[in-house]
Amino acid sequence: MKQIFALVKNRLGLFIAGCITALTAGLCTAKVIDYINSGLKNQEGITTEFLIGIVGFSLAAASIGVLSSYFVSKINIIIVRELTKKLVRKTLMARYEYIEAVSDKVLPIITKDISDISNFVDRIPTFLIAATAVVGTLVRLFIIDAQLTSYFFIVFGLQTLLVIILIPKLKRYTRISVRFRNFHYRNLGNMVAGLKELSLNKEKRNHYLGEVISSDMNQMNSAFLKGRVTNGVSQRVTDLLIFLFVGIFMYLSIDYLDFDFERFKIFLPIILFVTPYFAKISGFFQDLKSVEVSFEQINSISSEIDQFSISSQKKLQKDASHSDIVALENISYQYLESRHDNSLTFGPLTMGIKTGKITFIIGGNGSGKTTFAKILTGLYEPKTGHIVYKGQKVSEENLIDYRNQFSAYFADSFTFGQLGYIDKNHLDKNAAGTIQLLEMQSKVQLDANYNFSTTNLSFGQISRLSLITKILEDKEIYLFDEWAANQDPYFKKIFYYSILPELKRNGKTVIVISHDEKYFDVADEIIELQEGMTLK
Numbered sequence: 324m325k326q327i328f329a330l331v332k333n334r335l336g337l338f339i340a341g342c343i344t345a346l347t348a349g350l351c352t353a354k355v356i357d358y359i360n361s362g363l364k365n366q367e368g369i370t371t372e373f374l375i376g377i378v379g380f381s382l383a384a385a386s387i388g389v390l391s392s393y394f395v396s397k398i399n400i401i402i403v404r405e406l407t408k409k410l411v412r413k414t415l416m417a418r419y420e421y422i423e424a425v426s427d428k429v430l431p432i433i434t435k436d437i438s439d440i441s442n443f444v445d446r447i448p449t450f451l452i453a454a455t456a457v458v459g460t461l462v463r464l465f466i467i468d469a470q471l472t473s474y475f476f477i478v479f480g481l482q483t484l485l486v487i488i489l490i491p492k493l494k495r496y497t498r499i500s501v502r503f504r505n506f507h508y509r510n511l512g513n514m515v516a517g518l519k520e521l522s523l524n525k526e527k528r529n530h531y532l533g534e535v536i537s538s539d540m541n542q543m544n545s546a547f548l549k550g551r552v553t554n555g556v557s558q559r560v561t562d563l564l565i566f567l568f569v570g571i572f573m574y575l576s577i578d579y580l581d582f583d584f585e586r587f588k589i590f591l592p593i594i595l596f597v598t599p600y601f602a603k604i605s606g607f608f609q610d611l612k613s614v615e616v617s618f619e620q621i622n623s624i625s626s627e628i629d630q631f632s633i634s635s636q637k638k639l640q641k642d643a644s645h646s647d648i649v650a651l652e653n654i655s656y657q658y659l660e661s662r663h664d665n666s667l668t669f670g671p672l673t674m675g676i677k678t679g680k681i682t683f684i685i686g687g688n689g690s691g692k693t694t695f696a697k698i699l700t701g702l703y704e705p706k707t708g709h710i711v712y713k714g715q716k717v718s719e720e721n722l723i724d725y726r727n728q729f730s731a732y733f734a735d736s737f738t739f740g741q742l743g744y745i746d747k748n749h750l751d752k753n754a755a756g757t758i759q760l761l762e763m764q765s766k767v768q769l770d771a772n773y774n775f776s777t778t779n780l781s782f783g784q785i786s787r788l789s790l791i792t793k794i795l796e797d798k799e800i801y802l803f804d805e806w807a808a809n810q811d812p813y814f815k816k817i818f819y820y821s822i823l824p825e826l827k828r829n830g831k832t833v834i835v836i837s838h839d840e841k842y843f844d845v846a847d848e849i850i851e852l853q854e855g856m857t858l859k
């Protein structure tokens with residue numbers, strides 16, 4: 324509950340309005356029950372005034388209840404928006420290598436846990452209305468018949484005890500279900516990524532559906548079901564205890580208890596009337612425990628991300644001149660998940676990238692070229708050593724500005740169709756020419772909002788579109804990780820013989836990761852990697 328309050332504290336006015344209206348609606352409901360109670364006790368009192376009272380308070384309960392839902396839904400929209408934005412911002416500002424390793428955990432948290440919290444907040448007015456109606460009715464009943472109401476408190480106490488006993492179980496099932504839900508989301512993501520393979524291969528598809536997806540889904544559903552049954556047990560036991568209490572008490576009062584049965588006749592309908600509210604209250608407390616697991620998920624990923632967050636504000640000196648635009652000094656790197664085994668350690672590597680030149684990075688598969696590119700662009704944090712940009716050491720403080728000096732294409736780069744973040748004058752002057760240079764004018768246009776008309780293109784065309792975007796970003800350093808790998812000979816030639824020299828002529832520094840030996844003559848500098856070490 325503390326976490327819910329922390330979320331609503333920025334919209335306290337709205338939250339208080341939601342609570343007050345819910346409490347008022349609950350009091351109106353209690354008043355309606357009171358009218359019924361007094362009508363049952365004294366039929367003479369059922370007059371026009373009685374009718375006006377019931378109708379008036381019923382309408383008030385309903386309309387004020389709706390108002391309360393409106394206030395709470397408004398808060399809910401804010402909670403979802405702020406939680407989502409906060410988590411997305413944190414994700415985007417965290418060290419890339421960390422996010423790369425946990426990316427499949429982030430999506431279910433953003434989509435599912437935040438929506439679970441939102442659903443829970445939506446239930447707050449219903450809970451408050453139920454709680455006020457129950458408390459109001461019990462107080463009234465206590466005034467009317469303290470002895471009978473006290474007996475009823477025993478039933479209520481037993482029910483509360485049961486909820487307390489069941490809550491740890493419920494939380495455990497929720498945690499298990501959430502763990503498998505995260506696996507399930509990862510499986511679904513892989514299914515979308517591997518749609519082609521799964522569509523083609525029947526055995527693979529059946530295995531993926533029958534073994535991989537079903538297995539995690541079954542575990543998730545089984546824990547979810549146990550949680551729901553636990554929840555259901557406690558809610559139904561509420562009804563059961565009340566019915567047992569009523570039945571046994573009625574039976575005993577005839578032969579064994581010295582009790583005026585007429586008292587019971589008035590008391591009973593009221594208790595039966597508020598019984599469903601008890602189930603709502605107990606359900607709310609159990610949902611509160613489930614939602615705590617959602618908070619655990621959000622808090623755990625948030626605090627993990629916080630450890631890897633980059634809060635750098637400092638700018639680098641751009642006009643400084645240096646023969647090496649970027650130098651790596653004694654850099655070494657090891658992948659997060661491979662730090663405990665003996666897999667590839669990149670470096671230690673000391674080398675420089677010449678300002679305004681074309682540098683080719685070559686080497687066999689797995690020699691560390693892409694790893695090198697990610698270290699060079701500041702995506703991966705070196706384990707030892709440091710990067711120097713125009714004589715200035717790159718650190719946590721200026722990392723964001725350093726990364727921003729690059730326009731980098733990776734084989735798995737995503738091609739965004741929106742170019743609104745690029746200077747509009749620059750786009751107006753250069754977009755059409757660049758699109759033409761890569762012969763994409765018959766396929767895509769840039770519309771008035773600087774969005775590409777389509778990104779539904781062939782693989783090679785998408786790479787060309789991505790290259791157009793990179794060129795238009797107009798950065799100081801260009802890095803192309805095997806851009807030409809999926810291009811036909813014609814566009815390979817355009818890339819190596821037109822685009823790269825043109826970038827160089829415009830004063831850009833260009834780094835190209837390539838296996839295309841035929842074009843190595845374009846390079847001013849060639850660096851060969853073998854197992855993460857420079858050879859020449």
Ligand SMILES: Nc1ncnc2c1ncn2[C@@H]1O[C@H](COP(=O)(O)OP(=O)(O)OP(=O)(O)O)[C@@H](O)[C@H]1O
Nearest residue numbers: 658660661667686687688689690691692693694695
């Ligand atoms: N995310 C990762 N986690 C752990 N190890 C990784 C990861 N990505 C790459 N590696 C390992 O790092 C080494 C270098 O990989 P890298 O992708 O840098 O090679 P590459 O030279 O670009 O290869 P290719 O020419 O095949 O693209 C490989 O041994 C690879 O298994």
